[in-house]
Amino acid sequence: MRIEDRLMSIQDFILTVRREYTGKPLDEASVHRDPFQQLELWLKEAIESQVLEPNALILATASAQGITSIRAVLLRGFDRRGLVFYTNYASRKAKEIAENPRVSGLLFWPELNRQVRIEGVAERTTDEESDAYFRTRPRESQIAAWISHQSEVIESRRALEEAFAKAEESFRGNEVPRPPFWGGYRLVPTSFEFWQGRENRLHDRILYLKDGPTWEIKRLAP
Structure with missing residues (x-):
């Protein structure tokens, strides 16, 4: 079989894949007013549901020239200051963060038909935080x-x-x-989007936007 035929077979298979998304309703009235509490709730439910790698965070960065890159890191903790992950400070992601600290992250739990998008700025954690985690x-x-x-x-x-x-x-x-070239970053969010798959592709999308000390909540079209 020619490679072109194999590729077409894969494409044909993708076109035949059909699934229905189901999940609990997600609306402006029921979510926590604090996105970090909503994130904690969903992360706990992902852990309890035994999804694979519930703390896998897809992290997107971009260079000063706008060249993008993406990879999976592990979310190692979060509080109202932001979401923390660790890496080598000489890695590609770290170099891009140094050039352009604006990043975005994605937590995706297909078993629950859920995802959370986070946009914000990455900054280094303190040496004390990095030392404590390294131990x-x-x-x-x-x-x-x-x-x-x-x-x-x-x-x-x-x-x-x-x-x-x-x-x-x-x-x-x-x-x-701990090596001096290894440590943590904190993704300080400016927005969260919680996505819940629903029937007929009428998905629920709840957006949190940072508005001074508070968060503004909006619904997005699916």
Whole structure:
């Protein structure tokens, strides 16, 4: 079979996929006035429903030239200051945040027909916050943070594993400190959008917009 035929078969399959979205109603009157409380409620329900990776946060960044990139990170905590994730400060995402701190994130729970979009500005967490989280990581992950030059081209898998073994030996018997080039970011939101799939594609979309110290709530068309 030619590759063109295989691609057409995949496209034909996609066109035949049909599903109905169902979910509890989501409206302006029933949601929390505070989007962080609404996020906490939905995240708890995602965890209780045992969805796969409920804290997987799809993070989009852009360079100063407007070149975009996207990847999944893990949401490691949030409060009313924002949503926190951790990474290498020399990674592509970190370099783009340094050039353009405006970012957006997406939490997607297909099992619940739900998603949450967050837009805002990314800023570094304090060293104390990064140190505290780093101490909770498995020792192997702590060592890996030291030897991974994230987003850079490397010679081979073998070279990576050899670097890990050498670092593992050098830290033997000692606590692994946090690398100075590794730490957290806080996504400080300016807007949230909560999306609930509904029948006949008449989905519920509730938008929170930052208005000084309060949040303005609006409904969007599906």
